[in-house]
Structures are given as structure tokens and as C-alpha cells.
Amino acid sequence: MSDNLAAWDVREEDFPIAGDLKDQMKGLLRYAVLSPSGPNTQPWKFSLKGDEISIIPDFSRSLPAVDPTDRTLYISHGCVLANLLLAAEHFGLGYDVTCLPDGPSGERTSVVRLSKKPAESRFPDLFQQIIRRHTNRKPFEGRAIEEEKLKALKSCINKDGFRLDILTDSQGKNQMADLLARAHKIQLGNKAFRKELASWVRPNISPAKDGLPGYSFGYTDFESFFGSFVFGTFDMSSSRARIETAYMKASPAVGVLSTDREDKMTWIKAGVLFELLFLKATEMDVRFDLFSQPTAIAELRQEMAEMLGVKYPQLLIRMGYAEPAKHTPRRTVEDVLI
Numbered sequence: 001m002s003d004n005l006a007a008w009d010v011r012e013e014d015f016p017i018a019g020d021l022k023d024q025m026k027g028l029l030r031y032a033v034l035s036p037s038g039p040n041t042q043p044w045k046f047s048l049k050g051d052e053i054s055i056i057p058d059f060s061r062s063l064p065a066v067d068p069t070d071r072t073l074y075i076s077h078g079c080v081l082a083n084l085l086l087a088a089e090h091f092g093l094g095y096d097v098t099c100l101p102d103g104p105s106g107e108r109t110s111v112v113r114l115s116k117k118p119a120e121s122r123f124p125d126l127f128q129q130i131i132r133r134h135t136n137r138k139p140f141e142g143r144a145i146e147e148e149k150l151k152a153l154k155s156c157i158n159k160d161g162f163r164l165d166i167l168t169d170s171q172g173k174n175q176m177a178d179l180l181a182r183a184h185k186i187q188l189g190n191k192a193f194r195k196e197l198a199s200w201v202r203p204n205i206s207p208a209k210d211g212l213p214g215y216s217f218g219y220t221d222f223e224s225f226f227g228s229f230v231f232g233t234f235d236m237s238s239s240r241a242r243i244e245t246a247y248m249k250a251s252p253a254v255g256v257l258s259t260d261r262e263d264k265m266t267w268i269k270a271g272v273l274f275e276l277l278f279l280k281a282t283e284m285d286v287r288f289d290l291f292s293q294p295t296a297i298a299e300l301r302q303e304m305a306e307m308l309g310v311k312y313p314q315l316l317i318r319m320g321y322a323e324p325a326k327h328t329p330r331r332t333v334e335d336v337l338i
């Protein structure tokens with residue numbers, strides 16, 4: 001396994017089950033760092049103090065052009081929190097969580113206080129899926145996702161204030177694909193946006209522990225040398241947008257995760273539920289490809305909200321079956337501990 005994928009090589013038997021709490025906290029963080037984040041910026045840091053793990057945004061990795069409100073950053077922190085808690089439950093540790101413990105403008109997004117006394121488990125057992133979960137940008141097979149799987153996916157999200165719509169009809173999928181195409185056109189026409197996104201695209205053989213290697217878009221090693229250029233150039237990036245739109249129309253299902261509120265606490269909670277959804281899909285071998293573009297543009301987001309009868313669409317998800325894709329790089333626990 002190449003070095004920048006080493007973080008994925010985490011084995012249950014390596015967890016210091018008889019170790020002290022501090023070593024166990026580091027053991028849990030090995031699962032937290034495998035969380036998804038928009039262009040794999042991994043905008044997080046962690047600090048350990050006594051029995052507490054603090055999750056802290058790394059704003060040096062935020063995306064001022066692509067995500068000016070840091071919405072996707074907070075969603076990704078919810079994903080981190082979900083992985084951390086699933087791992088704690090799996091290894092028999094108890095926990096207490098406070099989100100935004102220092103208030104909405106405070107430094108930390110969550111603090112998790114751990115204890116060696118196991119708590120009652122609050123989550124479905126999706127721990128084993130953490131190392132299998134990945135974003136899959138391949139074309140999906142045409143076969144439908146079974147009704148009971150769609151039901152299981154919806155039940156991960158449909159709670160007070162959170163909703164998952166899944167569209168399987170051509171009209172609904174085409175409408176979402178059209179919004180995606182328009183979002184791409186608006187965003188890729190914006191040089192600052194293209195430059196910011198391009199700065200996270202890497203050649204396949206790059207040793208970088210973050211960002212998107214060309215292989216995640218299906219580029220060969222040779223093509224991937226130009227990947228950053230591809231994303232920074234309008235003509236090339238618009239051909240990428242055409243591919244994504246066509247894949248969406250041809251996929252068996254398209255999901256939209258929405259919330260009733262729009263604030264940091266809601267984004268974190270949406271992230272927790274989203275990660276549980278992603279892991280549930282992984283357990284059922286359903287692949288996800290994610291798009292935050294249409295929900296980042298106010299007019300398109302409003303259109304999407306009206307189409308679905310929801311308040312705040314947060315993420316567009318292409319769903320279907322495909323062979324697993326290769327993992328993307330990750331920083332290790334040592335890289336993200338302060």
C-alpha cells in the first residue's frame with residue numbers, strides 16, 4: 001500500500017484494548033480520519049486533554065470560493081464525529097458528546113468525553129463499514145436498487161428536521177441532472193472557483209496525503225499529470241461536467257439530503273446522519289457519488305427545494321451499483337493531532 005493510503009490499513013487487533021485511555025483515544029481517531037470531506041481537504045484537527053477529544057476545524061483547509069459559509073466543512077465534521085462514536089461503541093467505550101461546546105463561534109465543533117465504562121449503544125453497528133466506505137465516481141450499473149434497500153437508506157435520515165428524498169423516476173433524475181449541469185456551468189465559469197478546486201486535484205502518483213488523485217475521476221497515470229490543468233481549464237472541466245450529468249441520468253437513483261434549518265449545529269448533525277447513511281449504503285454494496293455544487297448556488301438550491309418541497313437541500317447523491325473504487329489518500333492521526 002502506498003504511503004499516503006497507509007491510514008486505511010487499520011486493523012481492529014491494533015486497537016490498544018488494554019492500553020490507557022490516551023492510547024485508546026488515538027486508536028479511535030484512526031477511524032475518524034477516514035471520514036469523507038469535500039475535495040478530500042480533511043479540514044480537521046484534534047486535541048486530547050484528560051478524557052476529552054476535541055474536534056477542531058482547520059480553516060487553513062477551507063474553501064472560500066467553493067464553500068464560502070463552510071457548510072460542507074461542518075458536514076464533514078459530523079462525519080468525523082459519527083466515525084469516532086461508532087469506533088468508541090465498537091471498542092466498548094462510553095461517551096458523552098457536546099456539539100459546539102464553546103458556542104457557534106467558538107473553536108471546537110464537538111467535544112467527546114470518553115470513559116472506560118461502556119455506554120448503551122446508540123447507533124447501528126456499522127463500524128466494519130468505515131474502512132470499506134468510499135466515494136465512487138464510476139458509471140453505475142442500470143439495475144435498480146431494491147425497494148427494501150431504499151427504505152433502509154431513507155430510515156437512516158428521516159428524523160425530525162432531516163430528510164432524504166430518493167428519486168428513481170427519469171423525470172426526477174433528469175431534473176437533478178439538469179440542476180447539476182447548470183451549477184457546473186455557473187461555478188466552472190468562475191475562475192476563482194476553478195482555481196480553488198484545481199488546487200486539490202493531484203497526479204495519481206503524488207505522495208500528498210489529501211486532495212483528489214486523478215484516478216478518483218478515472219484518469220490514467222498519464223492523464224492525471226494534467227488533472228489539475230483539466231480542472232483549471234473551462235473547456236476541460238465542462239466536459240467533466242457533461243460526463244457527471246450523463247452518469248446521473250443513467251443511474252438507478254438520485255438522493256437529496258435536506259434539513260429544516262441552516263446553521264452550524266444542523267450541518268454537524270446532518271453530517272453524523274449522512275455518514276451513517278453512507279456506511280449503511282456501503283454495507284448493502286450501494287455506491288455513492290456526491291455533489292455539493294447545486295446546493296452551493298442560492299437560486300439553484302431554491303429551485304431544488306421547491307421541486308422536492310423541502311427547506312434546505314444540503315447534498316445531492318448519485319446512487320447505484322458498481323465495482324468498488326480505490327481509496328483516496330488520508331493524513332494519519334499523528335498529522336492531525338495538536
Ligand SMILES: Cc1cc2nc3c(=O)[nH]c(=O)nc-3n(C[C@H](O)[C@H](O)[C@H](O)COP(=O)(O)O)c2cc1C
Binds near residue numbers: 035037073075290292
Ligand atoms: C460534505 C461533502 C461534500 C462533498 N461534495 C463533493 C462534490 O461536490 N463533488 C465530489 O466529487 N465529491 C464530493 N464529496 C466527496 C469527497 O470528494 C470525498 O469524500 C473525498 O474525496 C474523500 O474520498 P472518499 O469519500 O472516497 O473517502 C463530498 C464529500 C462531503 C463529505
